[in-house]
Amino acid sequence: MNMNKIKITRILLIAGFIFLGSGRLFAQEPVNPGEETSLDEVRERADEAFDELDREMDESRAEEEVYDMSDQNYLDKDTSEQQQTPEPDVNVWETEKQSVSLASAPAVIKDKGSDFTGSFTDIVYKRTLRQPAALQGNPANLGIDHESLVSLSLVAPMVNMDFQLSNGAVTVGNYNDFVSRDMLTFEDQEYFAGLFEENGLPLYSQISLPTLFALRVGPVFFNSGVHVGVSGTLPGEILVIPFLGNQAPGFSFGNPITNMETSAEVYAYIRNSLGMGHTISRYIPIVRDIVDIRVGLAVNAYLGGFSLAEAHDVVIGVDETTVQTAGTATYSFVNPDADIEVPGPTFGFDFGVGAKLKDFLPIPFVANRVDVQLSFLDLGATVNSSNMIKKEYRWDARVEDPVGTFSEEDLDVDSLLNATHTTLDSNFVMTENLASRMKLDLTWQPISVLMVRTGLTAFLNEGLGYEESPRTYLELDVFPLKWLMLNMGTGFTNGNGYLKTGIGFNTRIWDMGIYTYSLGSAGFTDNIRGFGFKLVNNWYF
Numbered sequence: 001m002n003m004n005k006i007k008i009t010r011i012l013l014i015a016g017f018i019f020l021g022s023g024r025l026f027a028q029e030p031v032n033p034g035e036e037t038s039l040d041e042v043r044e045r046a047d048e049a050f051d052e053l054d055r056e057m058d059e060s061r062a063e064e065e066v067y068d069m070s071d072q073n074y075l076d077k078d079t080s081e082q083q084q085t086p087e088p089d090v091n092v093w094e095t096e097k098q099s100v101s102l103a104s105a106p107a108v109i110k111d112k113g114s115d116f117t118g119s120f121t122d123i124v125y126k127r128t129l130r131q132p133a134a135l136q137g138n139p140a141n142l143g144i145d146h147e148s149l150v151s152l153s154l155v156a157p158m159v160n161m162d163f164q165l166s167n168g169a170v171t172v173g174n175y176n177d178f179v180s181r182d183m184l185t186f187e188d189q190e191y192f193a194g195l196f197e198e199n200g201l202p203l204y205s206q207i208s209l210p211t212l213f214a215l216r217v218g219p220v221f222f223n224s225g226v227h228v229g230v231s232g233t234l235p236g237e238i239l240v241i242p243f244l245g246n247q248a249p250g251f252s253f254g255n256p257i258t259n260m261e262t263s264a265e266v267y268a269y270i271r272n273s274l275g276m277g278h279t280i281s282r283y284i285p286i287v288r289d290i291v292d293i294r295v296g297l298a299v300n301a302y303l304g305g306f307s308l309a310e311a312h313d314v315v316i317g318v319d320e321t322t323v324q325t326a327g328t329a330t331y332s333f334v335n336p337d338a339d340i341e342v343p344g345p346t347f348g349f350d351f352g353v354g355a356k357l358k359d360f361l362p363i364p365f366v367a368n369r370v371d372v373q374l375s376f377l378d379l380g381a382t383v384n385s386s387n388m389i390k391k392e393y394r395w396d397a398r399v400e401d402p403v404g405t406f407s408e409e410d411l412d413v414d415s416l417l418n419a420t421h422t423t424l425d426s427n428f429v430m431t432e433n434l435a436s437r438m439k440l441d442l443t444w445q446p447i448s449v450l451m452v453r454t455g456l457t458a459f460l461n462e463g464l465g466y467e468e469s470p471r472t473y474l475e476l477d478v479f480p481l482k483w484l485m486l487n488m489g490t491g492f493t494n495g496n497g498y499l500k501t502g503i504g505f506n507t508r509i510w511d512m513g514i515y516t517y518s519l520g521s522a523g524f525t526d527n528i529r530g531f532g533f534k535l536v537n538n539w540y541f
Helices: 002-021 039-066 105-109 119-128 132-137 139-143 172-179 186-197 241-247 402-406 413-417
Strands: 150-153 161-167 201-217 220-234 257-279 291-318 322-334 346-357 370-379 382-400 420-433 437-447 450-459 471-481 484-493 496-506 510-520 528-540
Touching: 119 437, 119 450, 132 139, 132 201, 132 220, 132 370, 139 220, 139 257, 139 291, 139 346, 139 370, 161 510, 172 186, 186 241, 201 528, 257 346, 291 382, 291 420, 346 382, 382 413, 484 510, 496 528
Parallel strands: none
Antiparallel strands: 150 201, 150 528, 161 201, 161 528, 201 220, 220 257, 257 291, 291 322, 291 346, 322 382, 346 370, 370 437, 382 420, 437 450, 450 471, 471 484, 484 496, 496 510, 510 528
């Protein structure tokens, strides 16, 4: 800009001196009328003006060098007329110093590359607890700040499924032992009969499609799934007969079977859930420095049906010439001849709380990444089954000469047993309780690539899906990569120990897992009493 001014000034001066030379406009001194200025004087004054202009140009160039920022060294250049006071250097990239509390202590104490402060640990933790199974197990997990805002689960490309089939008496080893013998000794017969004497043969089968459709948006979650169960017990008093023959109670003279009982149930219901979770420790200054506390609540609606059967007060006895049997059986089932009616929904709710301890201790393996969860599921839940019919079957028979009687061609068993069929009720809606559960879970990440999980599930009341013994589990998840999970675990369900193995792929937008169960004393080899598998498939956005 200064150079432009100087050029303009030079042009104006030249034009001025031209006019002065003609003696008509301006002069350095007043021009008296009648007094003429010589050409030499005009030239001399022009030379003086140009010399003054050159000095101004030199000074202007010097100022430009002082303020030249091209090399960022203008503070090193100065003139005698203008001193520049240097300002202190400011690093604009330096973060503002923050006060240190228990919550921020790990970032100060621990090295940045530590397993406890890296994002790897957070990703593993959040991707484990983002799955619909974890959200259904405890709605408080909706309060976690998950990696994705939205999750979606559908039946394609792979359905979420959990299947188990087992019994409570016979193992693979027992079966192999039995079929490998050409003839059973008396000791063998007593051994195999002893498998059934105490508890009979309990049978369990569960087929769950826990997530046919699920959608989570932030802390709000909706899930719809189907649960099917078949369970029952074959009476041990009957099962020992093939092994003990006439030595078995009921078939040995003077030693009848009395008060024998057995039961079976089949159920299927749809469970729709709407839940929400929130972290509440942020509102409590002292607590939030130590632990993250979250709570959750879900309301469930149930639609389904079931069939029940039981026999009680059963008597079987044999003497030299007579066979005697008596008992009562009642069974309730959906009437196949009635029009299909959908009963109204019933309701229950889930409540859960979770607490994740902050990583405020710099000591490895101690109180780092500990998460504790407690939940109560299906509280107050019932299932209605419509178009039900309930019947009772009673018999009381005493058969003389059983050999001759049972050899008859046209044998009427009902008349022989003196049996009566009674319809107790029909075309009615039957309500049955669902077994409520209390679930306690503990998760620990001693290092970022390792997660230890353990817990138990206790059944609070009898009903559909009830189990006498609590479920327990201990599982180990190894993450060679943050998206790759290897699983191994053990535990007890329905009184059976099991071994579980699995592999999962937990990426940012998708997770898929395949797990297998071997149900038995510890889930190993000849102790296996059943099997199962689990499939997982969900999407995240």
